[in-house]
Every structure is written in C-alpha cells, then in structure tokens.
Amino acid sequence: MSALSMKPDHLLGSGTPACAGCGALEEIRIIYEILGEKTVFVNAAGCMTLLSVYPFTPFRGSWIYTAMASAPAGAQGVRDALDILLRKKRIGAEENVTVVVLTGDGSAYGMGLSSTSGAMDRNLDFIYICYDNEGYGNTGYQFSAATPHGVRTSTSTGEFGHSGYKKDLFSIWAAHDPSYVGTICGSEPGDLVKKIKKIKKMSGPRMLIGLAPCPTGWHFDPSRTIEVGKLGVATGTWPLKEYVNGSVCHTKYPKEKGKRPLVEEYLRCQRRFEHLFHPRRNEEMLSEIQAGVDKYWQAVDHDR
Amino acid sequence: MSRVLLTGNGAAAWGARLAQVEYLPAFPITPQTEIIETVGAWIEDGEMECTMTTMDSEHSMFTAAGTAAATGVRVFTASSSQGVLYGMEMIYTVGGWRVPLVMVNVSRALSAPITLEPDHNDVLATRDSGFLQLHCSTCQEVLDTVILAYRLTEDKRVRLPVIVNLDGYYLSFTREPVEIPEPAAIASFLPPFDPEDIHIQATNPLSQGVAVLGGSQYSYFRYENHLASLEALAVYREISAEYGRLTGRDYGLVDEYWCDDAEIVLVMVGSFATKAKEAVNRLRRKGFAVGLVRPRLLRPFPGEALAESLGGKKGVAVIDQNLSVGKGGIIYSELASELYKRPDRPDVLTSYIGGLGGRDISLEDFHGIVSETKAALSSGTTPPPRLLYSHHELARIRGLQKIAETGYDRNGGKK
Numbered sequence: 001m002s003a004l005s006m007k008p009d010h011l012l013g014s015g016t017p018a019c020a021g022c023g024a025l026e027e028i029r030i031i032y033e034i035l036g037e038k039t040v041f042v043n044a045a046g047c048m049t050l051l052s053v054y055p056f057t058p059f060r061g062s063w064i065y066t067a068m069a070s071a072p073a074g075a076q077g078v079r080d081a082l083d084i085l086l087r088k089k090r091i092g093a094e095e096n097v098t099v100v101v102l103t104g105d106g107s108a109y110g111m112g113l114s115s116t117s118g119a120m121d122r123n124l125d126f127i128y129i130c131y132d133n134e135g136y137g138n139t140g141y142q143f144s145a146a147t148p149h150g151v152r153t154s155t156s157t158g159e160f161g162h163s164g165y166k167k168d169l170f171s172i173w174a175a176h177d178p179s180y181v182g183t184i185c186g187s188e189p190g191d192l193v194k195k196i197k198k199i200k201k202m203s204g205p206r207m208l209i210g211l212a213p214c215p216t217g218w219h220f221d222p223s224r225t226i227e228v229g230k231l232g233v234a235t236g237t238w239p240l241k242e243y244v245n246g247s248v249c250h251t252k253y254p255k256e257k258g259k260r261p262l263v264e265e266y267l268r269c270q271r272r273f274e275h276l277f278h279p280r281r282n283e284e285m286l287s288e289i290q291a292g293v294d295k296y297w298q299a300v301d302h303d304r
Numbered sequence: 305m306s307r308v309l310l311t312g313n314g315a316a317a318w319g320a321r322l323a324q325v326e327y328l329p330a331f332p333i334t335p336q337t338e339i340i341e342t343v344g345a346w347i348e349d350g351e352m353e354c355t356m357t358t359m360d361s362e363h364s365m366f367t368a369a370g371t372a373a374a375t376g377v378r379v380f381t382a383s384s385s386q387g388v389l390y391g392m393e394m395i396y397t398v399g400g401w402r403v404p405l406v407m408v409n410v411s412r413a414l415s416a417p418i419t420l421e422p423d424h425n426d427v428l429a430t431r432d433s434g435f436l437q438l439h440c441s442t443c444q445e446v447l448d449t450v451i452l453a454y455r456l457t458e459d460k461r462v463r464l465p466v467i468v469n470l471d472g473y474y475l476s477f478t479r480e481p482v483e484i485p486e487p488a489a490i491a492s493f494l495p496p497f498d499p500e501d502i503h504i505q506a507t508n509p510l511s512q513g514v515a516v517l518g519g520s521q522y523s524y525f526r527y528e529n530h531l532a533s534l535e536a537l538a539v540y541r542e543i544s545a546e547y548g549r550l551t552g553r554d555y556g557l558v559d560e561y562w563c564d565d566a567e568i569v570l571v572m573v574g575s576f577a578t579k580a581k582e583a584v585n586r587l588r589r590k591g592f593a594v595g596l597v598r599p600r601l602l603r604p605f606p607g608e609a610l611a612e613s614l615g616g617k618k619g620v621a622v623i624d625q626n627l628s629v630g631k632g633g634i635i636y637s638e639l640a641s642e643l644y645k646r647p648d649r650p651d652v653l654t655s656y657i658g659g660l661g662g663r664d665i666s667l668e669d670f671h672g673i674v675s676e677t678k679a680a681l682s683s684g685t686t687p688p689p690r691l692l693y694s695h696h697e698l699a700r701i702r703g704l705q706k707i708a709e710t711g712y713d714r715n716g717g718k719k
Contacts, residue, residue, distance in 0.1 A: 013356075037506075037509065038506040040504050048517060049515055052511045052514040052517050052566065053516065053517055053518045054514045054515065054521055055514075057511045058508065059509070059511065061506075061509045062504050062505075062509040062510050062511065062512075063510075063511040063512065063514065064371060064374060064504070064511070064512040064513050065365065065512070065513040065515065066367050066370075066371065066394075066397070066513065066516055067363075067394060067397055069363055069393075070363050070364050070367035070394065071367075072358070072364075073359055073363070073364030073365070073367040073368045074367045074368065074370070074371040075371070075372075076329070076357060076359070076368045076369045076371075077327075077329060077367065077369060077370065077371030077372035077373075077374075077375070078372065078375050080327055080329075080355050080357055080368070080372055081327060081371070081372035081373075081375035081377040081379075081504075082375055082504065083329060084326050084354070084355055084377050085375070085376060085377060088375075091505060094506060094507065095505040095506045095507060096505060097505070097506050097507060113606075114360050114361060114364070115359075115360055115361070115363070115364045115367070118359060118360030118364060121360075122357065135613065150338060159586055161361075169503065186368050202398070233707065251645065284421030
C-alpha cells in the first residue's frame with residue numbers, strides 16, 4: 001500500500017483545533033492510519049493536547065492526557081496494567097491496544113527526558129512519537145532544546161537569533177539501544193509509511209522524531225507545509241534515518257554536495273530565519289549552518 | 305488470625321498484601337523504602353502476585369499509578385516527603401481523574417533544611433488535591449486502614465484516590481504487636497476490584513484526562529471532585545462499621561479518648577497522639593478533666609463529627625505537627641472554621657505547633673498546653689499561637705553554633 005492509495009476516510013477525524021497547515025497533524029494522521037484504532041495515545045502537554053477537548057476527540061481509539069514530563073511513565077502504567085489484565089484473562093487478546101506516547105519536542109528534548117530514558121531502560125513495549133517543531137509552539141514559539149542555531153523565537157529575538165544548538169535527541173535515544181529509533185517527516189510519506197509498517201511488527205521501545213513544519217512558529221504560509229518539509233530533507237538539514245540493531249542507516253539521501261539545494265533554500269522560506277537575510281545577509285552564520293549540514297553528510301558518506 | 309511484631313512499614317505492606325494489590329509502581333525514599341522492599345521480596349518469593357515496576361522518579365511513579373488505575377487494575381504505591389512534592393503535579397492530576405488507588409505516605413518533614421524525621425507538611429501539601437487522607441497512629445491501624453482505604457477508593461460513590469498516612473521513624477520503624485487478619489476474611493470484605501466503566505480497551509475506546517476550555521466546564525469537574533470527597537464521610541462510616549463487625553476494630557471518623565466529661569480537649573493526628581493519650585492519663589491522675597480527639601480523616605474533613613465531639617467543651621487545644629509558614633497550624637484553622645458556626649462552640653481554642661522534623665512533644669509540653677488553655681478559660685484571653693520549644697533546646701543550639709564558630713582554623717591554629 002502506498003501512502004497515496006490510503007483511503008480518504010481517515011481514522012483521525014477532521015475539524016481538530018490544530019493550526020492550519022500543522023506538520024505534526026499530517027504525521028499523526030498518516031501514522032494513525034497505519035497503526036489503527038486499537039491504540040491508546042498517551043499524551044504530554046503540548047500542541048496536540050488540544051486535539052481532545054471535552055467532550056470531543058478526533059481519535060477513534062483511546063486517549064489519555066498525563067502531564068508534560070511523564071507521558072512515557074503513563075505508557076508504562078497502561079502497558080503494565082493491560083499485561084496484568086491479559087495474564088489474568090480479565091480481558092481477551094482482542095481488547096489489547098498498542099501504547100503510543102505523543103509529545104512535542106519541548107517534552108521529548110527536555111522535561112520528559114528522564115521518564116523517556118526510564119521507559120527505554122525498562123524495555124517498555126511502546127511507540128513514542130515526538131513531533132518536533134523545534135520550539136515551544138503551544139505557548140507562542142519560544143526556543144527549546146530542539147531549536148536549531150540562529151532561529152528567531154519569542155525568546156531569542158536578537159540579531160543572531162537562538163545562540164544554542166539543536167540537541168541530538170536521536171543519538172541520546174539510540175544510546176539506550178531501544179528496538180528502534182527513526183526520524184520521519186510528514187512531507188516524505190513514502191519513507192514514513194515504510195517505517196511505521198516496520199515498527200508495527202516490532203516490540204519494545206520504538207522511538208520516532210518527526211520534523212513538524214509549523215506555520216505559526218516558523219512563519220510560513222500554511223499552504224507550504226509539505227514544501228518546507230521537503231526542503232528540510234532535500235537540503236540535508238533533516239536527515240531521514242533509523243537506528244536498528246546497534247547501527248544507524250539513512251533511509252533517504254539528499255543529493256551530493258554541490259548538487260543538492262543549499263540550506264538557505266530551506267531557511268529562506270521561513271520568516272524565523274529572516275534576520276539571516278535582512279536587512280543584510282549574514283554570510284558568517286549562513287556558512288556556519290551550511291558547513292554543519294555538509295559536515296554531517298560528509299561523515300555519513302564516509303561510512304557508507 | 306495471628307499477632308506478630310510489625311513495624312509501621314511492615315504493617316502497610318501487609319495491608320497491601322491482604323488487599324491483593326495487582327500493581328505497584330515504586331521509587332525508594334526514606335523512610336518509606338521498607339514497604340516496597342517488603343512487597344518486592346514477597347513477589348520474588350511467590351507469596352504475592354503483583355507486578356512491581358521501579359520508576360525513574362516519584363513524578364513518573366504517580367503517573368504510572370494513575371494510568372494503571374485508569375486501565376482497571378488495583379494499584380498500590382508509597383512515598384514520603386520530597387517524593388510527594390516531586391510528584392505533586394501528578395497527585396493533583398490523578399486526583400482529578402477519579403481513579404481508585406491507595407498511596408501510603410510515610411510522613412517526613414520537608415526541605416529546607418533537608419531532614420529525615422517526621423511532621424505533616426508533606427501529607428498536608430496534598431490536602432487540596434482530591435486525594436482522601438486517612439491518618440494512623442498505631443501499626444495495627446496502618447494495616448487495617450490500607451484495607452479500608454481500598455473499599456473507600458473503589459466505592460462508586462467516591463472513586464477518589466486515598467492516602468494512608470503514618471509517621472516516619474516513630475511509626476514506620478517502631479515494632480508493635482499487630483493482628484494480621486485471615487486473608488479469606490479480608491477477601492470477603494474486599495472482593496477483587498471491579499473497574500466497571502474504568503478501562504482502556506480496544507473495542508470500547510475512551511478518552512481520559514482530556515482538556516477542558518473555560519471555567520464552566522472546569523468548575524463542573526472540580527465541584528464533582530469535592531462532592532464525591534464529601535460523600536466519602538458517610539461511605540467511610542458504613543465501611544468501617546462493617547470492618548468492625550469482621551475484626552472487632554471499628555475506626556470512627558474521629559477517635560475520642562476520655563472525652564465525655566472533659567473540660568479541655570486536645571486535638572491531634574498521627575502517632576504523636578499516642579503521646580497525648582499518655583499525657584491525658586497522667587493529667588487525669590493529677591485531677592485535670594482532659595481528653596483527646598484524634599481525627600482519622602483530614603480529607604474529607606470530618607467537621608460534623610469533630611464538632612459533635614468538641615461541642616460544649618470549655619477549652620480545645622489544637623496541636624499541629626505542621627506549620628503553614630506565615631499563618632500557623634493548619635488543623636487549627638480548619639477546626640476553627642468548623643466550630644465558629646456552632647452555638648455550643650468551645651470558649652477557648654488554643655493553637656500549638658510541635659513535633660516539627662520529629663521534635664519530641666514531651667509530657668511537660670502537654671502539661672503546659674493544658675495549663676495555659678485552662679488559664680485562658682479563667683482570664684478570658686486566648687494566648688497567641690505557640691511554637692513549642694524549650695529554653696534547654698535553644699541553649700543546645702546556641703552551644704552547637706558556638707562550637708562551629710570556634711576561633712580555630714581547620715589546621716587547629718588560632719584565627
């Protein structure tokens with residue numbers, strides 16, 4: 001089944017309070033389609049918390065909101081309890097559900113890291129989806145540990161934007177040696193569908209970080225979400241990769257250096273990087289950002 | 305039925321064992337750890353069928369406890385002090401979920417300064433969370449109360465989580481003779497948990513803990529919590545009477561001691577109330593008409609029952625083993641608000657703070673409290689709230705400070 005042939009009456013209902021053009025919602029919609037309604041989403045405080053607002057929900061399956069720091073711990077409680085009920089035959093196998101943690105980058109990269117680490121330590125059988133819009137989107141886009149260098153956010157408004165660098169959550173998660181760690185992007189549904197179908201058959205901690213282009217935080221027109229995500233991948237800024245059985249492999253390679261679009265193609269279409277181009281072009285920062293991406297892929301090509 | 309020597313922690317573990325708890329998310333903290341160690345060992349030895357998961361923090365622990373309860377199993381957990389504060393966000397959250405579970409809190413004073421011995425600021429920090437609170441003063445009471453707490457939390461009219469409180473060190477590590485009820489008797493009193501509409505299941509999807517927008521919806525759920533909590537007073541009476549018929553131990557909403565003809569009544573919770581009982585014995589021998597009232601519950605607040613016990617008394621002295629900084633004793637304030645509306649309210653209501661961080665409340669302290677309250681009855685002037693502390697203690701602190709401030713440097717040379 002290709003992404004394009006998926007039936008139009010999606011499992012995730014329409015009419016959610018998510019912003020128009022939300023990249024995270026696009027990913028969740030596709031993932032939900034594949035995982036199916038025999039799921040419980042265990043949510044942490046973030047944009048997606050507002051999907052289920054009393055007394056309505058777009059999910060055909062179950063949902064439980066916990067708190068910002070502890071959705072993976074919530075997943076532990078649900079999984080443990082379901083296993084007890086199944087073992088004691090108080091529920092039949094048909095009542096079992098897949099436990100899916102759903103958090104933003106604010107929780108995943110920061111406050112929720114301890115409970116996520118704990119869940120991986122305990123080899124919890126669950127799927128973790130981090131929709132990464134690279135900032136605290138639900139509160140008006142302040143920088144988080146996921147915010148790339150140079151981004152202008154509500155709390156990094158200066159000439160050079162955010163002085164920090166994006167935390168390498170993929171490697172931090174992979175260091176726990178869970179069953180699976182993958183990066184995804186809703187603009188690359190082929191890659192996304194393949195990965196979700198793969199992890200659906202697996203068990204243990206299955207961890208996903210999805211680039212989630214965010215029209216309101218990144219400042220681009222909602223109609224351009226897919227294009228922005230595609231540029232993130234094509235420029236090499238957002239590598240699509242997975243960690244399985246102790247090794248990392250990339251699932252989609254951008255074109256080689258010189259042939260792939262420059263990172264500034266990706267930056268230029270988002271007003272969160274506007275200060276790198278106006279009123280004057282910040283050559284130094286643009287080269288630094290480009291060099292970072294090139295260095296990453298040079299190392300990947302070296303290992304290929 | 306057997307009578308054995310058990311610590312308060314051991315009694316709590318026995319309560320959980322007899323309640324046939326199915327899930328224990330755990331995190332160690334002094335002085336609670338012995339509870340999870342005991343249950344853990346029983347699980348290892350095959351004496352108990354329970355899943356125990358050690359979490360990465362109390363915040364995670366309370367989250368897992370809540371979501372497991374929301375999935376429909378019988379959940380037990382335990383904590384203390386800083387752990388309770390660290391998990392406080394989830395204590396409120398789970399309180400709002402209306403899911404049944406029992407948490408044993410082994411009281412320990414709060415940082416700063418960081419310390420180990422007990423007072424009740426930790427459990428009282430959860431006061432407004434929606435959790436019910438049952439306070440124990442003996443090891444027997446701890447065991448019985450854990451079992452009672454499951455009937456209470458799982459009752460459809462209540463469905464609020466429950467904290468069973470015991471004092472660290474004074475009760476957690478003190479051995480007392482405890483009667484362990486027959487498992488079969490407890491199994492008939494407390495049948496397996498029937499979660500009814502509480503579940504996470506594939507064929508019957510449910511959204512839980514969802515957001516609300518706007519004060520009207522928010523208030524609706526908060527009021528429901530409050531009303532369910534108040535409902536627990538009557539439910540508790542039913543359950544404790546039934547337990548009394550089964551075991552011969554019927555714990556009322558309040559425990560009265562030598563109250564009927566008392567002029568002055570002490571009010572206290574927890575294990576230090578056993579010290580107060582001894583003080584009442586001695587003061588009675590000296591001719592003071594003194595009694596003791598010990599609320600067993602602080603949430604819901606058994607206001608009516610307390611007012612019944614205290615109505616018509618001349619003087620009431622509240623000894624708070626807690627301190628609301630900038631206000632004073634918490635139970636004092638709560639009791640005052642309850643008594644004020646009663647025409648037969650006591651003439652004098654005095655306030656004492658004591659036992660903070662495990663500081664002893666001596667027989668002399670009790671004597672002083674009763675004498676001062678009695679004096680207030682004759683003078684008509686209520687003394688200001690007292691912070692119990694002796695000249696001797698102050699002298700000792702000054703002495704320690706002097707030693708620390710000694711004029712020698714670290715190499716023994718004069719400064």
